[in-house]
Amino acid sequence: MLALGYVCRSCLHGALRTGGSRLRGSGRRFVSAAVRQIQRPDRKSSSSSLAQYNKHLGLLRRKPGVAGEDLLQQTLKECTSIKRAGLQPDLSTYESLIAIFCKVGSVREGMKTLEEMLQFSIEPSVSIFDTLLRAAASQDMMNEYNQLLLLLQTNCQSKITPAIYQHIIQVMCQHGDYERALNTLHAAIDQGIIPTLATFVQVIRASIDNMEHKEAYALLLKAEKLVDLSEYPKIYLECLRSAADDLSHEATQSCWKQTVTVYQIEPDEGTCMKVLHVAGQNGDVELANAVIDYYVTNGFDVGEPHFAPLLQAYAKSGQIKSAFELLAFMREKGVPPLKETAVPIYHQIRNDPSAIDGAFRILEELHRDGKDVDVTALNIIIHACAKAGDVQKAMEVYHGARDIGVIPNRDTYNSVLDACIAAKQPYEAKVIIDDMHSAGVSPDVVTYGKMVVVECTRSDYENAFNYLSEMKRRRMANASMMSKDSVEAQIGALSLHSGDAANGATTTKDELSKETALHSKRGKTKSSNGATRARPSLELVKERIKCLGKNPEQSILNVIKLACYSTLSSPSYETTLQSIKAAFYQRDYLSIFSNPSNLPVYTAAYIPGRALCYYHIFKDEPNLRRLLAGQTRIFLPGSGSGSELIGISAAMLWASSPDQQISLHMQDIGEWDGVLQDLEKAARSSWNLQDQITCTFEQGDILEPTDQRKSEIQQAKMITFMFVLNELFKDKSRAIRLIQDVIKDMARGSYLLVVDSAGSFSHLQIGGKQYMVYFLLDALKELETVVSYDAKWYRFPDDLTYPVDLQNMRYFLRLYRKM
Template sequence: MNRLVLAKVLTSPLRQGGAKQWTSKVRFNSTVASESTSVEKPVKKMVKYMHPTAPLSSFNAALTSQLRTRGAPKRVLENVLKIVQEIKRQNLRMDLNSYNALLSAYGRAKETRSVMSTFEEMKQNDIEPTQDTYNILLESFIGSADVRGQTRVKNEMKEKKIPLTSQSYYYILHCLCRADELEYALDTLDEMKQTGVQPNLHSYAIMIGGCLRLCDSETAFDLLKEAESSGLAVESSPRVYMDVMRVGATNDKLDIVSYCWDKAVGKYSLRPDEGTCLNVLRVAAKMGDAKLATDVIRQLSTSGYPYKEHYFTPLMEAFTVKNDLKNAFNVLDIMRVSGIPPSMRATLPIRKHLDRDVEAIDQAYYLLEEMRKEGKTVDISAFNVVVGACADAKDVERTIATYREASNLGVVPNVDTYNAVLEACIQTRMKDMGVVVVDEMKKAGINPNLDTYSKMISLACTQRSYEDAFTYLEEMKSYDIVPPESCYARLANKLAYEKDPRFHMVLEEMETFGYKVTPRIRRMWNTESTF
């Protein structure tokens, strides 16, 4: 409890039994008067709530002061209860203001039972609840999402013919949305409009928040458009557009996402977080909206996020959805210029688009030739994805032929190029060609990487004579490279198929490197493995 407030109450002139004599000097009309002045004028004080001659008014002022503080709700409640105890100690009768303050304190502290017991006590003491009182009750049920309790209060208001205000309905809608009762909330919104109460922007915003939790994008967008058509100042709370955009992105609704992006980011300059941007990028990629994808990438840069490979991959996918491979290839060059060298993983949207379609692969190659004739730079990643697509089609001749055209396209093969050719050799079990590729790789001064060794082991395992697999395995370890688990699994499968006792040695080495040897791998020895 505020000790100063109580001290003033307990030492007030009314407690002392009479008016206090003015013995000190008082200033008025810029003149100082002494005690001998015949007429003394008291200093005027501002009167709040009730007349200062009523002792309860000072307590009510103290209660109001406590409710205005920004302290923790529990602490505020403790202070309010101390003031209420002092009111009762002095045998004063609490009035409407006192009870409303106490109800508010209980409500903020989420003590719903105490709210209702205090409300019953209030009525027993013949204090008639007002519209403000009922609004306090309605608000108190939001924290616990107690729809039934709110409904009882609402019905009592109707029985006593106390009209529900826009604030009353806001509390009801808030509680319903917290309880995920969206259908009931929509019915309440209709009821609100039928009774002539205009929903405010806060009501629409809380409803849209409920739609976001339930992933109902259509309803959220309808509510947003209704708020706009009602003449509400939606621009004063542009975060509403951001919420609708998020739920629209969750449901892959491009029209909703595009509309809200233009409003939130384009018009009101909001800065969505990285997660929201990536979700919007995903929708733009899936629906083939390259413009939206470009806008999102630009916004990520504006918001201070450094360029990353997975920002550009959706843009590439958006172009492939529209069958615009030329611009998809251009994205690879843009990435490199932006300081993000594309990896083979980045080209997956293009590779997936080609998907073993020989005609599509040839068209992709012709596009590279066209870009070269136009004087544009053919990115090595664009070339590699075409070579890789040939390998996916298990067409080793087309793979080799494309690989041999590197110089004509102005590109210099890198390790990914050779690995793509090796993949074609694995698909067709052409070990001799694989050896030629590795020799050319070494002559070009390109060091093999982990993927190269893994592919050479896999290629060796496709042959009846597979001793080279152990050679490549030991060569990897000589460079302090721990062979990946997939290499051991591939080799174990081959050894089990050939009933080679070195199978057990490979399992031991797997465990040495911390790989888990599953029961399925152990059963290979006793099972007719297929290679």
């Protein structure tokens, strides 16, 4: 009888000391009645007497409204009666006692009772563990919960039911113990237990939350075999989003079919765009068409961003004719194709002269069949000829335009000029620009820039300067910048990559001095706020861009790999990356950037794509390249991860000048010092950057108005917000105040560069309507818009290698100058 005495005197009295809610009224009267019934002397046998006591204990544990101290007191009386009767408590007795302890919130006393059972070789039932586990979980007693799990697996592993597994896995998922939940699920299946639908849903969602997209799809396939997913078909939609995020073709294809075709669930537009992206990358025309059909059926607007992946799918699957037909269809439907829309066709034909010939034959075939041929199709073929350096083929395609019913446009002429530049054919270029004038097509600044470059392949640059004069006469934007950049930086690149610097691509001081006669004073000038402004030096550009090698983009990735080597090779890299992805999924940005151990992993995984994009922005945009040629102080909020540092450092090489001195002042909320130092060191050593660049970093919140922030804004020649402004506008009032302070404190003539997502992430909610974030800045009268792109793609070359997948970027760009 020691066991029951232990229960009565130790556990119950210990529980009484824990307190609880007081009972009144009917609950107390019920317990008193139960006690009187137990004390009746007409017991026929010990077994029947114990059964009677157990019955009343069971009534106590299940009676609604009975809890707290009174319940424990009445339970103690029952136990005392059992002891006095000389009865041995059985499993049912213990089940009731433990349930009562859990009912009053005394999990530890319940566990003591369980330990006593094991001590006296009374095998606990699965329901006892279930009761204790649920009580421990409800009180967030995870140490006790884990102890109970261990006891359960030791004593009742084979008796665990699917419902108990569901609860166990649910608790694990709720507490972020994903790996354990996944292992527990697999262990249950291995034992022949069929988990519930809810269990599968929990672990699939946890997999998605932890960015384990492939695991989520594998679990979905397993669930299809074991449970009826028709009871919760929306899990297919959740897996569709996950698969599209992971760019998993098979999973995306399968989940789209189940979501839309089988269960007729309507995915949101963002999910559809991601599915289109997967279809385009994998050449899946059927899937891409299915998504377009879904858009049309549901009344969504279909524009260039939707047709572009379909065209990519046609091109990747080798259906060039269908891709050309799609370009004509787009124009017919009022969706003019962009030059970038047809780029996937270029990628398919660029390295094969027979493929280029075949592409033009397709255009001829379409014309013979009475179908429209879009000028964009012609232009992309000429572009492929130009990149191949085949000026003869480019001219043949150009001259064949009218034979297939195509009227050349400005892009057509500019593409042919590219071929002339590649082949160093200034005479052919002159024919083209004369044709352009004859056709009534006005050259733009790009056209004249190309003419300047091709004319510089002559030994005499006189014609090049004539075109510069024409640009100025027509008051074309950027003409003064083109005078130096085209004759130096662009030609320097031409001579370097052609390997023929002696063939008309070397500029001497005497030859460049002709520009002085044509264009007033050259060299150093003063900007409107007095800052020194210089232009690139041909000789320095030619020398310094050698550091980038023949593949500048790969050189940039190599620098990042060098800086992040220890991070990429760390055993904890993948684990940390998955936790970062999970935080992104939950939009918990603060937890990512406030944890110093996350920052090197974030940089290694996320900056390569942006660094490549920023490199091209600063290298290819003349106004920015001009700023990089002089003594320019740049303030870069939100730049701690290093994308701006790497992109600008590489682009600087294309703007090299004797006066080049770039001062980067970076600020971010995280502790990025070490990361930036490693990146700066790698960039300096790889690209031979010495005194041309200085870098400083300050940790702080840019939304916080401080004297330091004001000073940085006032001193900066340029302020950048690159993929950070949208995040700042989550605190709309403080972000607007920041913009006001920036505009107020900026020096006259200084620049504001804003680059961010061109998608819905850049929407601001104002007065019940949504606007792109740049609308706010465009409306400010203090700012002059210098460069404006509402949507532009950066697509990385196919031949790049990096340990992490690279993503193409679609962005908007605004470069403002303070009036």
